[in-house]
Amino acid sequence: MDLFNLRRTRLRVGAVIGALITLLSAATMTAVNAQAAVGCRVAYAVSAQWPGGFTANVDVTNLGDPVNGWKLAWTFPSGQQVTQAWNTTVTSSGAQVSAVNASWNAAIATNATVSFGFNGSWSGSNTAPAAFTLNGVTCTGSTGASPSPSPSRSPSPSPSASPSRSPSPSPSASPSRSPSPSPSPSPSPSPSPSPQPGDAMATVAAMQPGWNLGNTFDAIPDETAWGNPLTTQAMLHYVRSQGYKSIRIPVTWSNHHGPAPDYTIDAAWLNRVRQVVDWSLAEGFYVMINLHHDSWQWINGYPGDRTTVMNRYNALWRQIAGTFRDYSPKLVFESINEPQFTGTSGDSESDQVLDELNTAFVHLVRASGGGNATRLLVLPALYTSSEQARLDALSGTFTQLHDPNLAATVHFYGWWPFSVNIAGGTRYDSNVENDLVSGFDRVYNTFVSRGIPVIVGEWALLSYDYTRPGIIERGEFLKYIEAVGYQARTRKLTTMLWDAGSFLDRNELRWRDQGVYEMMKASWTTRSATASSDQVYVPRNGAITSKTLTLTLNGTSFQGLRQNGVNLANGADYTVSGNTLTLTAAALTRLAGNRSYGVNATIEARFSQGAPWQISIITSDPPTQAAATGTTSSFAIPTQFRGDQLATMEAKYADGSPAGPANWTSYKGFWDHFQPDYSANTIILKPDFFNEVNDGRVTLTFHFWSGAQTTYYITKSGTTVTGGTG
DSSP states (O other): OOGGGGGGTTTOOOOOOOOOEEEEOOOOOOHHHHSSBBEEEEEEEEEETTTTTEEEEEEEEOOOSSEOOOOOEEOOOOOEEEEEEEEEEEEEETTEEEEETTTTTOOOOOOOEEEEEEEOOOOOOOOOOOOOTTTEEEEOSOOOOOOOOOTTOOOOTTTTTTTOOOOOOOTTOTTTTTTTSSSSSSSSOOOOOOOOOOOOOHHHHHHHSSSEOTTTTTSSTTTTTTTTOOOOOOHHHHHTTOOOOOOEEOOOOOBBBOOOOTTTTHHHHHHHHHHHHHHHHHHHHHEEEEEEEHHTTTTTGGGOOHHHHHHHHHHHHHHHHTTTTSSSTTTEEESSSOOOOSSSSHHHHHHHHHHHHHHHHHHHHHHHHHHHHHHHOEEOGGGGGOOOHHHHHHHHHHHHHHOTTTEHHHEEEEOHHHHOOTTTTOSHHHHHHHHHHHHHHHHHHHTGGTTTOEEEEEEEETTTTTTTTSSHHHHHHHHHHHHHHHHHHHTTTEEEESSSSSSSTTTTEEEESSSHHHHHHHHHHOOOEEESEEEEEEEEOOOOOOEEEEEETOOOOEEEEETTTTTOOTTTTTTEETEEEOOOHHHHHHHHHHHSSEEEEEEEESSSSSSEEEEEEEEEEEOOOOOEEEETTEEEEEEEEEOOOOOEEEEEESSSBBOOOSSTOOOOTTTTEEEEEETTEEEOHHHHHHTOSSEEEEEEEETTTTOOOOEEEEETTTTEEEEEEE
């Protein structure tokens, strides 16, 4: 396992794709409750196979007169058994199998196709059936002489023509019934399993940029449980006014449905989700909804209990698909958030079971008809990883489905040490850049280059959180934002910011950091320049000398410096030579003012395009620390920060080996293992740090953003801890 890519290490995919077998036969027969059908064609495909089990999809095309009520029969040549089916009712007698229509897909018009699928078991071999009969007639793919149609008969209506359909299902509808809210008295034919081609690439492009309504409907157990307020129309309007074109509404359904076998979704919860979807569509958003934390609450147990989990999964998606069946095509469905599984032999097998769930999802939604026949559906890789093996497996699913209205999705939280500030990952450096570029390249080459759109359904940094300030230095985060926007845009990837409250203050309807938003906004259309730092430190006493910063122009040109709307003087206040910006001693002395500890002034570097780069002028002296005693559950180091900010902490034993958790690196996890408290003038060492520290002496080295370092020694004896500077 690559510890530097811990978040993405388990993203490996393997798809087992069965060959498509088209079996043809023909004759005449008497159809069930219909004029005799005179021809049919069956396409039987094994879409996934694993030891002892498989998934099959069956497409039945009626080549004769319209049929109202059907039964497809076949014989398994190798003793296979159907264990679970969808869009049909299956009965078996030995090797003989019959699949009968459901209430909503009984009618098959001339040249129309009905689809169903099933999971099955096998041993020894999994040979495809040699022949099929539809209502007693062998399907050969051709027709005989067709009798004249009855003058009293008319083709079944199209799914969109039924006047009795409504956009929402009955909350109490059984999952075994039609996804339509109220069954039509004249059942409509199922849509074609191959939806009419749409422009999925154009749809996904129109969704850029996107925003996540995080920790809201995905919160457990309800909308406000994780600290966010109720979603309002005003909030959605504000987000739309800020330039966002799509909104992902993660939804956890686990706590909001009844027991088996129906798994009926709570009407109040479903109506609330629908209300926010309606508001979002009214604002002009593209909207994406999904099954969110269900992924680790119960879907992850699928390998060990396929029948129960698949029934629950299908029941939920059947109800969701029925509710939104006739909604705008700007509503998008995502099958599962960050899929993961227990009880498999490894990622390759997990890829296979994910393929089963993604495939079942697509077939179920398509079979529900209406707008769902061509609605954009979004399929994730295992763990939503951009690792090549995971992408390859998902690509196999796309190839098997051969559906033009699909998009792939991955998540991106950056190079792990930088994303959480561990292992010295304090800066946006070549490691972070290479991780970003290589990940987006893999996604582009695997999907976008083949015309399959990709949505980066979540992106940010894992530890960027306004409630835990200092983990990610602001300027380094700005560099990351700029790079993500550019690298995604040039590869035609749509990005959806993960915002659980860290970016938008939903109560005040304002960005918590306007500069962060401005950098994101600029990245949607252009590049912005950055600099080696957004901090310039000067001493509290003594002479101030000139300071230099290295500019990364990203194709822009430097225009000048400004403070509070007033331009600084080129030559007197600063000079620029190539990519080197020098702030003069005179300008820094003036800007530092009375040199009180901390930020004394902020100036802006402005460029020919993009967002400006803010530079803080900070007065500081080297921090000092004092002796302390405490316990492993409560220990704080007295620290006079004197205007400086903590960047990271190292911990080593006497022999130089790393001490404490993450013992592969001496640099510990910011906030998890240590935390500065600037108001109390302390640095807290967390119990999680001491839980993995051996008794004895440990040397701590604190690194500050000014470049200053302090050395501190602690001695642990059982639960007692003492510390000092010598």
